[in-house]
Amino acid sequence: MSQTVISxxxxxxNFGRVHALSGVDLLVRAGEIYGFIGPNGAGKSTTIRILLGxxxxxxxxxxxxxxxxxxxxxDIHQRVSYVPGDVNLxxxxxxxxxxxLFVRLKKxxxxxxxxxxxxxxxxxxxxxxxxxxKGNRQKVALIAAFSTDADLYILDEPTSGLDPLxxxxxxxxxxxxxxEGKTVFLSSHILSEVEQLCTKLSIIRQGKIxxxxxxxxxxxxxxxxxxxxALGDLSGLSTVPGVHDLVVKPGEAEFxxxxxHTPQVMSYLARQGATxxxxxxxxxxxxxxxxxxxxxxxxxxxxxxxxxASEPKGDSE
Amino acid sequence: MSTFxxxxxxxxxxxxxxxxxxxxxxxxxxxxxxxxFCVFFVPMMPEMMGTxxxxxxxxxxxxxxxxxxxCGILYGEEPTIGIIYTQLMMVWSxxxxxxxxxxxxxxxxxxxxxxxxLEVIRSLPTGRQAHLVAVxxxxxxxxxxxALASGFIMALFNVESIDVAGCVVYAAALGAxxxxxxxxxxxxxxxxxxxxxxxxxxxxxxxxxxxxxxxGDVSSETASLLSPLGLIMRTYPFYDxxxxxxxxxxxxxxxxxxxxxxLGARRDLGQGLMPVLRRARAHGSRFLAGEWGLTWRLTRGxxxxxxxxxxxxxxxxxxxxxxxxxxxxxxxxxxxxxxIGDDDQEVAKSVVVMLVSIMSIIGCIPVLTTAFxxxxxxSKGRLDYVVGKTVSRWSLFAGYGVLVxxxxxxxxxxxxxxxxxxxxxxxxEPFTFEFLAKVCLNLLPALIFFGGLGxxxxxxxxxxxxxxxxxxxxxxxxxxxxxxxxxxEWVAKITPFGLLPHWPTESFSVPIWLGLVVMGLALMVxxxxxxxxxxxxx
Numbered sequence: 001m002s003q004t005v006i007s008x009x010x011x012x013x014n015f016g017r018v019h020a021l022s023g024v025d026l027l028v029r030a031g032e033i034y035g036f037i038g039p040n041g042a043g044k045s046t047t048i049r050i051l052l053g054x055x056x057x058x059x060x061x062x063x064x065x066x067x068x069x070x071x072x073x074x075d076i077h078q079r080v081s082y083v084p085g086d087v088n089l090x091x092x093x094x095x096x097x098x099x100x101l102f103v104r105l106k107k108x109x110x111x112x113x114x115x116x117x118x119x120x121x122x123x124x125x126x127x128x129x130x131x132x133x134k135g136n137r138q139k140v141a142l143i144a145a146f147s148t149d150a151d152l153y154i155l156d157e158p159t160s161g162l163d164p165l166x167x168x169x170x171x172x173x174x175x176x177x178x179x180e181g182k183t184v185f186l187s188s189h190i191l192s193e194v195e196q197l198c199t200k201l202s203i204i205r206q207g208k209i210x211x212x213x214x215x216x217x218x219x220x221x222x223x224x225x226x227x228x229x230a231l232g233d234l235s236g237l238s239t240v241p242g243v244h245d246l247v248v249k250p251g252e253a254e255f256x257x258x259x260x261h262t263p264q265v266m267s268y269l270a271r272q273g274a275t276x277x278x279x280x281x282x283x284x285x286x287x288x289x290x291x292x293x294x295x296x297x298x299x300x301x302x303x304x305x306x307x308x309a310s311e312p313k314g315d316s317e
Numbered sequence: 318m319s320t321f322x323x324x325x326x327x328x329x330x331x332x333x334x335x336x337x338x339x340x341x342x343x344x345x346x347x348x349x350x351x352x353x354f355c356v357f358f359v360p361m362m363p364e365m366m367g368t369x370x371x372x373x374x375x376x377x378x379x380x381x382x383x384x385x386x387x388c389g390i391l392y393g394e395e396p397t398i399g400i401i402y403t404q405l406m407m408v409w410s411x412x413x414x415x416x417x418x419x420x421x422x423x424x425x426x427x428x429x430x431x432x433x434x435l436e437v438i439r440s441l442p443t444g445r446q447a448h449l450v451a452v453x454x455x456x457x458x459x460x461x462x463x464a465l466a467s468g469f470i471m472a473l474f475n476v477e478s479i480d481v482a483g484c485v486v487y488a489a490a491l492g493a494x495x496x497x498x499x500x501x502x503x504x505x506x507x508x509x510x511x512x513x514x515x516x517x518x519x520x521x522x523x524x525x526x527x528x529x530x531x532x533g534d535v536s537s538e539t540a541s542l543l544s545p546l547g548l549i550m551r552t553y554p555f556y557d558x559x560x561x562x563x564x565x566x567x568x569x570x571x572x573x574x575x576x577x578x579x580l581g582a583r584r585d586l587g588q589g590l591m592p593v594l595r596r597a598r599a600h601g602s603r604f605l606a607g608e609w610g611l612t613w614r615l616t617r618g619x620x621x622x623x624x625x626x627x628x629x630x631x632x633x634x635x636x637x638x639x640x641x642x643x644x645x646x647x648x649x650x651x652x653x654x655x656x657i658g659d660d661d662q663e664v665a666k667s668v669v670v671m672l673v674s675i676m677s678i679i680g681c682i683p684v685l686t687t688a689f690x691x692x693x694x695x696s697k698g699r700l701d702y703v704v705g706k707t708v709s710r711w712s713l714f715a716g717y718g719v720l721v722x723x724x725x726x727x728x729x730x731x732x733x734x735x736x737x738x739x740x741x742x743x744x745x746e747p748f749t750f751e752f753l754a755k756v757c758l759n760l761l762p763a764l765i766f767f768g769g770l771g772x773x774x775x776x777x778x779x780x781x782x783x784x785x786x787x788x789x790x791x792x793x794x795x796x797x798x799x800x801x802x803x804x805x806e807w808v809a810k811i812t813p814f815g816l817l818p819h820w821p822t823e824s825f826s827v828p829i830w831l832g833l834v835v836m837g838l839a840l841m842v843x844x845x846x847x848x849x850x851x852x853x854x855x
Contacts, residue, residue: 016592053445073439082441087437090339092340093338104331105438
């Protein structure tokens with residue numbers, strides 16, 4: 001079993017009367033690309049700031065590389081690279097100056113690789129930061145993060161301002177560090193990105209982790225989208241357990257299937273003379289949505305709208 | 318545990334270098350400007366004073382309670398050039414030094430925090446308190462430079478009675494006072510929730526300390542000792558040269574900085590220690606409709622804050638009018654100097670005109686701030702949302718024009734009301750409200766002119782807003798000190814405050830009054846033309 005890089009146990013954090021986090025558990029092992037997803041205001045950035053020792057938790061323990069996230073922040077940060085979602089820089093320094101500053105504060109870095117990254121991200125380091133667009137400011141943080149030597153990369157929605165081409169460069173960078181055995185903790189709204197990159201993921205909602213596992217494990221727990229064509233009548237499907245959202249048309253049907261009831265459904269379909277069967281696992285997006293439609297704790301959210309917890313100002317997700 | 322404490326300030330020198338690197342021009346400009354303000358009047362003193370007997374006469378004038386409230390005490394058995402210089406300039410120099418300290422501390426602490434820049438710094442292997450340690454050492458350095466340079470330069474002028482020992486203690490007191498306000502601001506930064514709040518509260522405290530000193534210098538020595546601005550004068554430069562107050566101020570400054578480290582460790586990034594008082598509105602009120610409503614919503618906090626400030630300052634200045642009356646009664650020399658003989662009311666009126674002039678210049682600050690809000694919104698990129706909607710730039714600009722004129726009128730009205738309400742209770746023969754209203758109304762065109770100038774700058778080149786502030790600073794100095802210098806007449810007239818005859822000591826001039834109003838409004842129109850044709854840029 002590989003080494004534990006991040007371990008959070010029962011972390012709570014309150015801002016005044018607002019419960020931003022109520023008992024977050026995370027376990028990230030070396031070499032994983034760990035996805036961290038959740039709606040706006042769920043507590044993603046708060047969790048990351050606690051990991052970085054920027055915020056102090058109100059309860060629980062947060063350890064990175066086996067060290068306390070708050071007390072040993074400086075030590076931990078020697079081995080961590082962080083890219084915030086909203087990068088703000090000093091308007092009158094150039095991008096190149098800021099990259100060098102960040103690298104120097106880390107006291108480790110690869111000049112040659114920095115140059116290579118600047119070229120690959122198609123970035124002009126000679127302009128003042130005040131003139132950069134959001135995407136370009138993000139490139140500053142990404143180049144600085146990837147050109148320093150780190151064992152853990154914490155990325156908080158790092159691609160929200162990048163164009164698709166630059167997103168590809170970013171994914172290459174992530175895969176490269178993962179190949180080197182480094183750990184990546186990626187918070188993102190772009191689910192396709194998480195789907196493609198991450199080996200494991202956690203979903204956070206209203207300050208709690210509601211699901212954790214590999215994508216396949218998560219998919220198993222939920223329903224597959226099934227399309228079936230048959231010779232016989234399919235209207236009887238409505239009585240079969242595990243069938244949801246059934247739409248029956250002459251000779252065909254579409255429904256969601258609870259994976260636990262696959263055998264019953266299959267035997268029914270066989271009796272009806274199924275000729276064609278297409279079953280697709282839920283995309284991460286469907287998975288994500290299902291958490292808000294099915295697990296609407298105390299307040300049911302029929303329309304599936306994402307809950308916007310009120311977090312204090314300055315804590316942008 | 319010791320490694321934990323050590324790691325709190327890890328790499329603070331790197332952060333200090335970052336500040337020095339990124340703001341080398343800003344810091345240099347502040348230093349040059351502040352040091353200039355602290356020393357520029359020294360070489361003019363001998364010319365102003367002329368002979369020894371003139372020094373005595375000026376000394377008698379400086380003893381009047383209005384002067385004491387405005388500037389500070391006159392100490393020593395008999396006035397010398399050095400003592401009169403200290404009374405005239407020390408408190409105001411300390412105010413300028415304090416403002417620099419407040420703005421710089423907020424700039425390097427809370428502004429970086431609000432903008433999210435501190436978060437990146439914290440994610441790097443830097444200590445949690447490293448930026449505070451860096452800012453504290455920067456402020457020690459800056460105030461040290463102010464003290465050393467201004468003391469050295471003052472001594473270089475080699476003016477009679479302004480000796481080296483006095484210069485050293487005078488300049489050291491200024492630097493020490495700056496350190497107190499740096500420490501105070503560092504504490505305030507931990508309490509409030511934003512950079513704007515930190516600047517507002519710190520400047521408010523500075524204003525409070527100024528008033529405490531004004532009250533103390535006129536009627537209570539203890540009150541003055543509690544204010545850093547009062548304490549600095551208790552070094553009695555060029556007379557006793559006492560170092561005690563300097564030591565106390567430095568100690569207070571250092572303690573405040575240490576307190577800010579402790580408080581800073583007790584709060585989360587982006588939060589303040591004071592509870593949040595806010596009414597969370599889910600919907601915009603009826604007033605928040607259209608660009609004019611937005612303008613009002615964005616500026617009202619500042620305007621209300623300044624309205625209260627202007628009222629309190631006017632009332633405070635008016636409170637010396639009672640002392641003024643008895644002073645005039647007891648000083649035949651002063652009556653003679655003012656050339657009015659036995660009409661007390663005339664003397665009092667001339668004092669009121671001087672005080673209202675100063676208040677009107679202070680009233681220009683909210684006027685300019687309101688005008689420049691349009692450009693600061695633009696620089697922050699928030700104007701894009703407004704002009705991106707179906708809002709004509711003409712209407713947006715016109716809204717600011719109307720608001721600027723209203724702010725000017727409001728500030729003058731509050732000056733009149735503030736003076737009247739207190740003068741009524743302290744004077745034997747109080748002024749009528751009509752008289753005070755006329756004195757304030759007489760100077761209103763100057764405020765409108767500054768509003769027009771501000772908007773014209775915004776309309777054509779928002780980079781040059783500093784010109785507006787520099788011109789206002791010049792107007793303050795000319796009004797405050799110009800009368801004492803033998804300047805050519807045209808020099809005084811280059812500001813609207815010098816151009817307007819000061820009724821009732823001078824006769825009211827309809828053409829100049831109307832001319833300035835028209836000029837102010839014309840400048841706004843010129844600004845609007847420029848604003849409609851230029852780029853909106855961040």
